[in-house]
Amino acid sequence: MAEVIERARMNGFKKALDVLCLTPLGLLCLVLLAVLPLVPPFNQEYLIRWMVVGLFMAAQAVAFDFTGGYINIVNFGFAAFVGLGAYTSAILSVKLGLSPWIGMFIGIFPAALVGFLTGVLTLRLRGIFAAVMAWFIGLAFWGLATKLVFLTEGPLGLNCPTLLQTSSNLPYFYIILVMFMISYVVLKRIVRSNMGLAFTAIGQNMEAARTSGINPTRYRIINFTLSCAFAGWLGGFYAHYYGILMPDVMHTSKTIEVLVVVYIGGRASLWGGAAIAIPFVFAMEMVRSVFSNYPGLNLIFYGLFLIVIMIYYPGGVAQFYAFLTERFKASRLVRLAVGNRLDSP
Amino acid sequence: MTMEKSQSLQLDQVIKGLKSPAGITIALSIVAAVAASIDNGFYVIVNTIVTGGMWALVAMGLALVFGVMNIVSFVHGEFFMIGSLTAYFTFTPFSDYLMDNPHPVAEALLPILAMLASVIAGIVVGILCELIVFRPLRKRTREQWVMNSFVITLGLSTFIINSSQFVFGTDFRGIVSYWDYPTLSIFGVYISFDRFLVFILAMLVLGLFWLFMKSSKFGRAIRAVSQDETGARMVGININGIQTLTMALSSALAALAGACLLFMYPAYPTVGLGPLYNSWFIVILAGMGNVVGAAVGAFVVALLQVLTTIYIGEGWDYTIPAACIILVLIIRPSGIFGSGVRGILDQ
Amino acid sequence: MENRPLLEVENLDSGYGFLQVLWDVSLTVDRGEYVCLVGPNGAGKSTFLKSVAGLVSPMGGRVEFKGNVISRLPGNKICRLGISYISEELNLFMGMSVQENLAMGAFTVDDKSKILETQDFVFELFPVLKERRKQFAGTMSGGERKMLALGRGLMSSPVLLLVDEPSLGLAPQMTATVFRALDVLKEKGVTILLVEQNVTRTLQVTDRGYVLEKGKIILKGDSKDLSQDKHVRKAYLGI
Numbered sequence: 001m002a003e004v005i006e007r008a009r010m011n012g013f014k015k016a017l018d019v020l021c022l023t024p025l026g027l028l029c030l031v032l033l034a035v036l037p038l039v040p041p042f043n044q045e046y047l048i049r050w051m052v053v054g055l056f057m058a059a060q061a062v063a064f065d066f067t068g069g070y071i072n073i074v075n076f077g078f079a080a081f082v083g084l085g086a087y088t089s090a091i092l093s094v095k096l097g098l099s100p101w102i103g104m105f106i107g108i109f110p111a112a113l114v115g116f117l118t119g120v121l122t123l124r125l126r127g128i129f130a131a132v133m134a135w136f137i138g139l140a141f142w143g144l145a146t147k148l149v150f151l152t153e154g155p156l157g158l159n160c161p162t163l164l165q166t167s168s169n170l171p172y173f174y175i176i177l178v179m180f181m182i183s184y185v186v187l188k189r190i191v192r193s194n195m196g197l198a199f200t201a202i203g204q205n206m207e208a209a210r211t212s213g214i215n216p217t218r219y220r221i222i223n224f225t226l227s228c229a230f231a232g233w234l235g236g237f238y239a240h241y242y243g244i245l246m247p248d249v250m251h252t253s254k255t256i257e258v259l260v261v262v263y264i265g266g267r268a269s270l271w272g273g274a275a276i277a278i279p280f281v282f283a284m285e286m287v288r289s290v291f292s293n294y295p296g297l298n299l300i301f302y303g304l305f306l307i308v309i310m311i312y313y314p315g316g317v318a319q320f321y322a323f324l325t326e327r328f329k330a331s332r333l334v335r336l337a338v339g340n341r342l343d344s345p
Numbered sequence: 346m347t348m349e350k351s352q353s354l355q356l357d358q359v360i361k362g363l364k365s366p367a368g369i370t371i372a373l374s375i376v377a378a379v380a381a382s383i384d385n386g387f388y389v390i391v392n393t394i395v396t397g398g399m400w401a402l403v404a405m406g407l408a409l410v411f412g413v414m415n416i417v418s419f420v421h422g423e424f425f426m427i428g429s430l431t432a433y434f435t436f437t438p439f440s441d442y443l444m445d446n447p448h449p450v451a452e453a454l455l456p457i458l459a460m461l462a463s464v465i466a467g468i469v470v471g472i473l474c475e476l477i478v479f480r481p482l483r484k485r486t487r488e489q490w491v492m493n494s495f496v497i498t499l500g501l502s503t504f505i506i507n508s509s510q511f512v513f514g515t516d517f518r519g520i521v522s523y524w525d526y527p528t529l530s531i532f533g534v535y536i537s538f539d540r541f542l543v544f545i546l547a548m549l550v551l552g553l554f555w556l557f558m559k560s561s562k563f564g565r566a567i568r569a570v571s572q573d574e575t576g577a578r579m580v581g582i583n584i585n586g587i588q589t590l591t592m593a594l595s596s597a598l599a600a601l602a603g604a605c606l607l608f609m610y611p612a613y614p615t616v617g618l619g620p621l622y623n624s625w626f627i628v629i630l631a632g633m634g635n636v637v638g639a640a641v642g643a644f645v646v647a648l649l650q651v652l653t654t655i656y657i658g659e660g661w662d663y664t665i666p667a668a669c670i671i672l673v674l675i676i677r678p679s680g681i682f683g684s685g686v687r688g689i690l691d692q
Numbered sequence: 693m694e695n696r697p698l699l700e701v702e703n704l705d706s707g708y709g710f711l712q713v714l715w716d717v718s719l720t721v722d723r724g725e726y727v728c729l730v731g732p733n734g735a736g737k738s739t740f741l742k743s744v745a746g747l748v749s750p751m752g753g754r755v756e757f758k759g760n761v762i763s764r765l766p767g768n769k770i771c772r773l774g775i776s777y778i779s780e781e782l783n784l785f786m787g788m789s790v791q792e793n794l795a796m797g798a799f800t801v802d803d804k805s806k807i808l809e810t811q812d813f814v815f816e817l818f819p820v821l822k823e824r825r826k827q828f829a830g831t832m833s834g835g836e837r838k839m840l841a842l843g844r845g846l847m848s849s850p851v852l853l854l855v856d857e858p859s860l861g862l863a864p865q866m867t868a869t870v871f872r873a874l875d876v877l878k879e880k881g882v883t884i885l886l887v888e889q890n891v892t893r894t895l896q897v898t899d900r901g902y903v904l905e906k907g908k909i910i911l912k913g914d915s916k917d918l919s920q921d922k923h924v925r926k927a928y929l930g931i
Contacts, residue, residue, distance in 0.1 A: 072489075072492065074492065074495070074496070121671065121674075121675060125674075127491070127492065128417050128491045128492065128495060129629075129633070131417075131492075131495070132417070132625065132629060133629075133671065133674065135625075136625075136626075136629075136667045136670060136671055137667075137671065139622060139663055139664070139667050140663075140664045140667040140668050140671070142663075143660075143661065143663045143664030143667070144664055146660060147658075147660050147661055147664065252618075253503075256499050256503060259496065259499065260499075260500070260503075263496060294511060295510070295511075296507040296510040296511050296614075297507075297511060299503055299506075299507035300503075300504055300507045300508055300511060302500075302503050302504075302507075303500045303501065303502070303503035303504025303505075303507065304500070304504055305500070306496065306497070306499065306500030306503070307478060307497055307500040307501060307504065310482065310493055310496055310497045310500065311478070311481045311482045311485060311497070312485070314485075314486070314489075314493060562799070565788075565792065565795065565796060566796070566799065568785070568787070568788065569785050569788070569796050572785040572786055572787050572788065573783045573784065573785055573786070575747060575779070575781075575783045576782075576783030576784060576785060577785075577796075578746075578747060578766070578767040578768050578771075579745065579747070579767060579771065579776075579777050579779065579783055579845075580771060580796050580797050580799045580800070580844065580847075580848065581768045581771035581772050581799050581800035581848060582768055582796075582799055583766075583768045584768070
């Protein structure tokens, strides 16, 4: 009730923010991000490329966190679903000459379908077994992509048309920015709804959720299907951005990359992983270019980061932000309280 | 009269055993192995048994870590890698030296030395992982232990693989053979001396391991912790110590397998991934945390891979087993040996 | 030194996480005594035993055993000092045989002949365990499990036995067997701290008793006096 009244009281700007599930700070960051590639020194091609990679990572992190953070099942075959969308779209455009713009959306269907089946298959399994099962499914598809050479060209790589006939990264930046925003807003709105509550309940205690009338089966399947659908869609972008697709896009290590970003960013927030994706990609690329004589150094940091975060701060950046805002609010409250006392006799 | 009765009882039990999922799987595997060897030659069975023995070593460690510490480990393959690296760096310098100064006894014993060195390396790394990573995590994580420990093993795996690449590069470091002896012929199948001896060694270690778990004080304590942690604490078992011991044992087993297979799988940073996938197939197929089941399941998965390579082709040996195991799990999510009792070595 | 009690608990606060269950509980048990702790469900009796046994770490207060402070020690060390805890859930090793369970009970004992001796004593106490040496704990009946748990607890030759609800869920005959066993143990000089819901019977056999309600000790005294107490008679004996 109170919420409804609050909603009614909001002005237009606040309403728009609410629809987009953003805080003013979030909006500010987004606007800054949108103009960033136009401002020197960030307008260099390789930096924009990093940003595209970062945004792609951010969008994946949102889709990944949707299952991992809420129903508490790490979709360990996540990269395979991205790859499934990518290969579908790429094969359609190469073999049938379909426009990549349409292919990208068609790529949603196989990923969602396999996601749906994975959800059905893992129904009876506890969280961790479901994760392992999803991993096996991912491994199976990775193997298929390697071996079905007549379709995928195997490890040689499948050349496919890009979305645009340009060598500039800037248009891609805005495309992936829009795709990221769509993923974020759609999934965040779901998470905020009653369905999101059901997801959280299932993730925390499946039995308790069941006894309180939530049908875990249904919600788990819905969750898996949706998350995989977005993964497939993003895969389409990946294929037509790079223009070449190799089976390793489905490799477990790609899943781990997304997982690291989500865990450092903070699970069950959706925005946590997204927020740190770009800085994270930048940091990793910097390490890679500074220590170019030592390949793999950035991945050592990856591993170390993950270990340290998991042991000492499992809530990640999102928890830290919550802590900061709490602090801020508390200090403001104190000031208000003190002020009031000073005013009153 | 009583003799007869007990005999019929045994027969009943055998029939009952055969009707269980485990019995069906084992019977089917044996039939498939025999059929394939009639079709393709006896080497099918020999290959299955030799590789199965190795996967058994790796998978048992994985099952052990899950059973005792409740860790779904992704880092297990890296112990395999560390084992093969250690074996390589112990074996090659001495082997080069012996090339110039031949000495038959030293040549025969050197591989054993290399394997011992990898076992020690495995123990050290296992203990370090437990002390530096898992113990602090255990102190801080209560509720989401399984997921969190799983994620942390991902981090460990990434860290170890890339550190190895950082230090040793991406070269393939392999050897041609451990023992430069002529190949053996068993039932008309030629098998290299290495494979033969390594198999014998694996079986020996499996037997020792089983004895240790069954009848030694600490082996029993490990099983006790896996069956009831509170109970174990009540009878005076130091849980931390047992967990360290478990980690050391499991990583030592994996490292030994890595050392044993050096002549087939040269050491390079990601060499552990294949064994990791395989042992996961095995553990899931057999039922999580079931160590005896893992030993048997290893041969089933090995057979599956041998058959896949023969009848479908190279490179399918992850896809087909994965698909088969997914099918099995649809019918029986707890694995063929079941994991109703969260114990190990006990069914 | 000699007149110090064997177990001395002073102002113990304990609980799980943020949930405090026990407040300021003090209790003493002398060597060779048979003491009981009674109270309604959820009063914190089991938590008290677990805190003494080191399975729950106390929030405050002090536990002393044989003159050593043990309130900060982990459970396995406390077991080594000679305290054996038989929990309500029994915590048997379900996938092990009776014999193996007993052997685990003697984990802290190194002397082989001593182990055999204790095992013979346990088999004498509960002949059924001897018959079922090879049977798995998971396949035994409730009463047999209870005996096995007691037997396992005795295998470390404890000085102090903490027994949690031994009669819970047992048929009257089995209950009698268990109580008889405890009597035998007392005769042998084992100190026993018993938590029970069967108050009538408990007050008949024990020397002294404490009444725990809502996490606080509200009454203490000789068992005979307690069974005459108005509150106890009304609340627990139904008279």
